[in-house]
Amino acid sequence: GLARPILVGRADKIATAIDSMGLRLRPELDYEVLDPQHNPHFEEDWQEYFRVIARKGKTRAFAEHEMRNRNTLIGAMQVRTGRADALICGTYGTHSTHLPYILNTIGQKPGTTTLAAMNLLMLLERSVFICDTYVNLNPTAEQIAEMTLQAAEVVHRFGIKPRVALLSHSSFGTADDAEAEKMRQALALIEERAPDLEVEGEMHGDAALSAEVRAQVFPDSRLTGDANLLIMPNAATANIAFNLLKVSAGGGVTVGPILLGTNQPAHVLTATATVRRIVNMTAVAVVEAQG
Secondary structure (H helix, E strand, C coil): CCCCCEEECCHHHHHHHHHHCCCCCCECCCEEEECHHHCCCHHHHHHHHHHHHHHHCCCHHHHHHHHHHCHHHHHHHHHHCCCCCCEEEECCCCHHHHHHHHHHHCCECCCCCCCEEEEEEECCCCEEEEECCCCCCCCCHHHHHHHHHHHHHHHHHCCCCCEEEEECCCCCCCCCCHHHHHHHHHHHHHHHHCCCCEEEEEECHHHHHCHHHHHHHCCCCCCCCCCCEEECCCHHHHHHHHHHHHHHHCCCEEEEEEEECECCCEEEECCCCCHHHHHHHHHHHHHHHHC
């Protein structure tokens, strides 16, 4: 199989759901159950969690309560302790509901200061990665640069050469407001840190997705073709663009959100995640864990 899942939840409810869907899955053989009310690692896990959050104004009682009642935290602790290799959570609430548990347990990659979410749209004529769709509401130039390099690394992992466009309402210097300047500063930081990366900006969306349009407005662009990694100036723009493309394109496959910057694989899905997307994200997490 793709992976051996550890399902965090009440054993009776999991069994009932499996029966209602007519699945032939056997506990302990096909999957493991970690029931929050009968967690054999509860004592050591809540104490370890308290050790992490003690200097953040939290009490022992709070740590015990969270470890008994927050499935995302329970799952994240399995990754922290090495009992699991990756975490898939979400499908309820927002990213901000789950991210604190991931940050406090799994943490960030050494040298990384920014987490970001990236979605992949596999359309009929192209595949497009969009970042940052959920985490940073209004990222700085430094954060944009860091998430771009992380995103490009993941695109490479998909076997695709990243061609990056930094998007804006400004097109190669046509505006001088703070947002346009931010994307220009991000470009300079990226070029300094990854001189071999194909990256260009700031530019309009049509110039990013069409080399022909880009050649008309900026013929000396560093991009050799249509961009496949779109870096947005803020989360609102990224989320709106992703959801518009997802619905209007029709028939495409979506993968994500892929959480960038964590110390070990951890991904927060959305309330609209389908079974197919959960399976796809499990595959992404498995590849990350093996790497």
